[in-house]
Every structure is written in structure tokens, then in C-alpha cells.
Amino acid sequence: MKQILRIKQLTKQFVLHEQGKIIPAAKPVDLTLETGTLTALVGTSGVGKSSLLKCIYRTYLPSNGNINYLDVQNNWIDLATASEYEILKLRQTQISFVTQFLDFLPRQNTLDVVAKPLFDLGVDRKEARSKSQVILEELNIPERLWKVSPATFSGGEKQRVNIARGLIMRSRLLLLDEPTASLDPETTKKVISLIKRAKEEGTAILAVFHEPQIISELADSTVTLESNRVSVR
Numbered sequence: 338m339k340q341i342l343r344i345k346q347l348t349k350q351f352v353l354h355e356q357g358k359i360i361p362a363a364k365p366v367d368l369t370l371e372t373g374t375l376t377a378l379v380g381t382s383g384v385g386k387s388s389l390l391k392c393i394y395r396t397y398l399p400s401n402g403n404i405n406y407l408d409v410q411n412n413w414i415d416l417a418t419a420s421e422y423e424i425l426k427l428r429q430t431q432i433s434f435v436t437q438f439l440d441f442l443p444r445q446n447t448l449d450v451v452a453k454p455l456f457d458l459g460v461d462r463k464e465a466r467s468k469s470q471v472i473l474e475e476l477n478i479p480e481r482l483w484k485v486s487p488a489t490f491s492g493g494e495k496q497r498v499n500i501a502r503g504l505i506m507r508s509r510l511l512l513l514d515e516p517t518a519s520l521d522p523e524t525t526k527k528v529i530s531l532i533k534r535a536k537e538e539g540t541a542i543l544a545v546f547h548e549p550q551i552i553s554e555l556a557d558s559t560v561t562l563e564s565n566r567v568s569v570r
């Protein structure tokens with residue numbers, strides 16, 4: 338196991354200009370992630386868990402601090418200051434994020450929505466689609482839905498498509514934001530086993546979960562975000 342992410346004194350604040358207010362989201366955070374381990378990120382609603390994941394993925398720019406990531410060539414890259422181009426490349430090849438919401442192009446069918454990370458990597462389209470089929474099957478998405486757009490899917494179906502897309506490529510760093518929030522127990526079990534597999538393959542995972550039994554099953558450590566401090570155990 339080796340460290341591939343080191344976060345130091347990270348903060349993210351939102352300035353609401355019209356109200357002249359600053360919302361402190363993530364208070365200073367220090368954390369490290371190692372290959373093949375899962376760190377659970379917990380804390381009360383609104384404390385800044387999603388914002389922290391978004392800072393790592395650079396959907397948000399942090400207000401302060403460093404997010405150092407060890408890339409596949411063994412170079413430390415500060416994700417807070419890396420160029421847009423570098424970030425795009427890392428997202429395409431090494432870092433995946435399963436958000437709470439699925440965004441997709443309207444006329445794209447589910448098979449291709451899930452295969453997209455592999456298309457972007459330059460994998461042959463037929464091979465990418467067959468991998469997409471396998472993971473959709475694993476997540477119990479019925480075959481009749483593969484050829485249609487996820488636009489009309491139920492919340493749980495959309496979430497499973499999102500997870501399938503996030504897990505189809507073997508990432509070095511995987512960010513998961515409440516991946517099992519609207520799933521039934523049987524599908525939750527499948528998702529847990531896919532996450533375990535990613536861990537076994539060496540992926541470093543930072544995941545927001547609310548369910549204590551999932552955390553005890555999957556997490557190697559827990560980081561608690563609190564309104565004015567962070568405790569790691």
C-alpha cells in the first residue's frame with residue numbers, strides 16, 4: 338500500500354455576494370489515502386463532505402490548502418493548482434467520481450453512457466460496450482433498458498448506471514458520494530462487492546456513506562468532518 342493522495346489544511350468557503358455572507362463548508366481538512374484502501378468520509382448534513390470530494394475532482398477550486406496526488410508516473414501533482422488540461426487527462430485516465438446525480442447526453446443509450454470512460458480512453462467500441470454489458474448485468478439493470486437513454490429511469494436505476502460508469506474503468510483514485518443512497522438491500526450488496534473488487538485491484542477510495550454497517554464492512558479508516566475540526570481514527 339502506498340500513499341497516493343495527501344490533503345493538507347484544505348478549506349472551501351462559498352461567498353454569497355448578494356447576502357454578503359460566507360458559508361464555511363469544509364473546515365481545514367488533513368487526510369491521506371493509500372492504494373487498495375477505502376476511507377469513509379462522514380459528518381452531519383451540510384458540513385461539506387460533497388464539497389471536499391468536488392475539490393479533489395476539481396469541480397470546485399479549494400479556498401486554501403493542498404491536494405497532492407501521486408500520478409501513475411510517480412509525480413506528485415497539486416490538484417488545487419494543476420492546469421485544466423492536466424485535470425482533464427487525470428479524469429480520463431486515473432480519477433473517477435460517482436456523484437449523486439447522473440448527467441448524460443439526451444440521446445445517448447445506457448450502454449454507451451456507461452462505456453463512455455472506456456471510449457475516452459481509446460478502448461475499441463465493441464470491447465467497451467461488452468464491458469458495459471457485464472457491469473450493467475452485475476448491477477441488475479435489465480437488458481431492455483440498455484438501448485434507451487437513462488433520462489426516464491427511476492432514481493435507483495439512474496444511480497446504478499452512475500455507479501457502473503464510475504467503476505467500469507480501473508481507476509487509481511475513486512470518489513464516491515453516497516453511492517448506495519437509494520438502492521434496495523440486494524443491489525446495495527452488489528455495489529458493495531464491486532467496491533471491494535476495486536479495492537482489491539489497488540484503487541484508493543474516498544467515499545461518503547451514512548450507513549454504519551456499510552462503513553464497518555468496507556472502510557479501512559474513517560474521517561469525520563466537523564463544523565470546526567476534523568478527527569481521524
Ligand SMILES: Nc1ncnc2c1ncn2[C@@H]1O[C@H](COP(=O)(O)OP(=O)(O)OP(=O)(O)O)[C@@H](O)[C@H]1O
Pocket residue numbers: 351360361362363380381382383384385386387388389
Ligand atoms: N456551489 C455552492 N454555492 C454555495 N454554497 C454551496 C455550494 N455548494 C455547497 N454549498 C454549501 O456548502 C455547505 C456544504 O455542502 P455539502 O454539499 O458539501 O455538504 P454535505 O456534507 O455533503 O451534505 P449532505 O450530507 O447533506 O449531502 C452547505 O451549506 C451548502 O449549502
